[in-house]
Amino acid sequence: MTEYQGRIIKGIGGFYYVDTVDGLFECRARGVFRKEKITPLVGDTVRIEIDSVSGTGFVSEILPRKNALLRPPVANVTQMAVVMATANPKPNLYLLDKLIAAAEQAELEPLICWNKTDLDDGEELAVIYQRAGFTTLQLSAETGWNLELLREKLRNQITVFAGNTGVGKSSLINRILGKEAFQTGAVSDRVERGKHTTRHSELAPLPDGGYIIDTPGFGSLDMSQLAPDNCGLLFREFMPYLDDCTFRDCSHTVEKGCGVLGAVKNGEIHPSRHESYCRIYQEVMNAQKRRRN
Numbered sequence: 001m002t003e004y005q006g007r008i009i010k011g012i013g014g015f016y017y018v019d020t021v022d023g024l025f026e027c028r029a030r031g032v033f034r035k036e037k038i039t040p041l042v043g044d045t046v047r048i049e050i051d052s053v054s055g056t057g058f059v060s061e062i063l064p065r066k067n068a069l070l071r072p073p074v075a076n077v078t079q080m081a082v083v084m085a086t087a088n089p090k091p092n093l094y095l096l097d098k099l100i101a102a103a104e105q106a107e108l109e110p111l112i113c114w115n116k117t118d119l120d121d122g123e124e125l126a127v128i129y130q131r132a133g134f135t136t137l138q139l140s141a142e143t144g145w146n147l148e149l150l151r152e153k154l155r156n157q158i159t160v161f162a163g164n165t166g167v168g169k170s171s172l173i174n175r176i177l178g179k180e181a182f183q184t185g186a187v188s189d190r191v192e193r194g195k196h197t198t199r200h201s202e203l204a205p206l207p208d209g210g211y212i213i214d215t216p217g218f219g220s221l222d223m224s225q226l227a228p229d230n231c232g233l234l235f236r237e238f239m240p241y242l243d244d245c246t247f248r249d250c251s252h253t254v255e256k257g258c259g260v261l262g263a264v265k266n267g268e269i270h271p272s273r274h275e276s277y278c279r280i281y282q283e284v285m286n287a288q289k290r291r292r293n
Ligand SMILES: Nc1nc2c(ncn2[C@@H]2O[C@H](COP(=O)(O)OP(=O)(O)OP(=O)(O)O)[C@@H](O)[C@H]2O)c(=O)[nH]1
Pocket: 115, 116, 117, 118, 119, 139, 140, 141, 142, 143, 163, 164, 165, 166, 167, 168, 169, 170, 171, 172, 216
C-alpha cells in the first residue's frame, strides 16, 4: 500500500482519476464520503491509498476546498480565461461582460483573451479591458502570437476557459498543450480522448504546472444568486465611484448625482461596460420580480 496526495482530474461512473507525482491512478471513493454526504469533485486535492499489486485504490481524504463551482462542477478553480475573437465571430461585448461578471461573482480572476488578432489586432477592445483593470492578452492561435504570455498566465493555475462558440478556445488549448502534451503520455492521451465528451468536466494537466478546463457550457451568470444592489460590485472599475452617489440606493443607471454615471461622462468608465451593467441590472430586477410572482 502506497499513499499519495494528488488532484482529481476526471470522474466517471464512480471512478476518480488522480494525478500524482507518480502518474495517474484510478480510485474509488471510500464509503465514508457517502455517509458524510460529500462527493469528491474534479479539482479536489485528495489523499489516496494505492494497492501496490493492482495499482488501483481509494480516495481516503478530501483536503479543504478553496471553492466549488456548480457549472462546471469543479473545485479549486483559480482563474477564468474569457475568450473572445477580435473578428469572426464579431465580438459580443455584452456576453464578454456577463462572463466577467460571472467570474467576479465566483471570485475567480478573469483573464481576458482576445484571439484571432491575425484577422484584426483588436487594440481598441483590449484597451477597454486593460483600463478597466483586467489582465488582457491579444493572441492568435493561428499564428501563435503571444502564446508564451498565455502560457505564463496559466502556469500553476487551474483555469476554466469560457467564451462563445467559434472564438477559438479549443484551438488555444491545443496550441498550449501542443507537443509536450503528447510527451506526457497516458495522462494526456486520456484527457485528449475525453475532451469532446462534454458531459463530464476534466482537468488537462499543463506541462509546466497547473491545469486547464475546456467546458463549453460554462459562463451563464446565475441571476438568482444576485441582489440588484450588488450588481455594481461585479464591475471592478465602478468601485472608486460607488461612494460618490448622492442616493444610497442608487442603481447607477439613470440617477442624478450618480458617481458611476459621472465617471462614464468623464471617460473614466467605458460606455460599453456601463451599458452591459445596465442590461445585467435589468435582468436581475426581472429575475427578482419573477421570483416574487
Ligand atoms: N484566423 C484565425 N482563426 C482561428 C484562430 N483560432 C481559431 N480559429 C478558427 O476558428 C474556428 C473555431 O475554433 P475553435 O477552437 O473550434 O473554437 P471554440 O471556441 O473551441 O468553439 P466551441 O468548441 O464551439 O465553443 C476554427 O475554424 C479555427 O481554426 C485564430 O487565432 N485566427
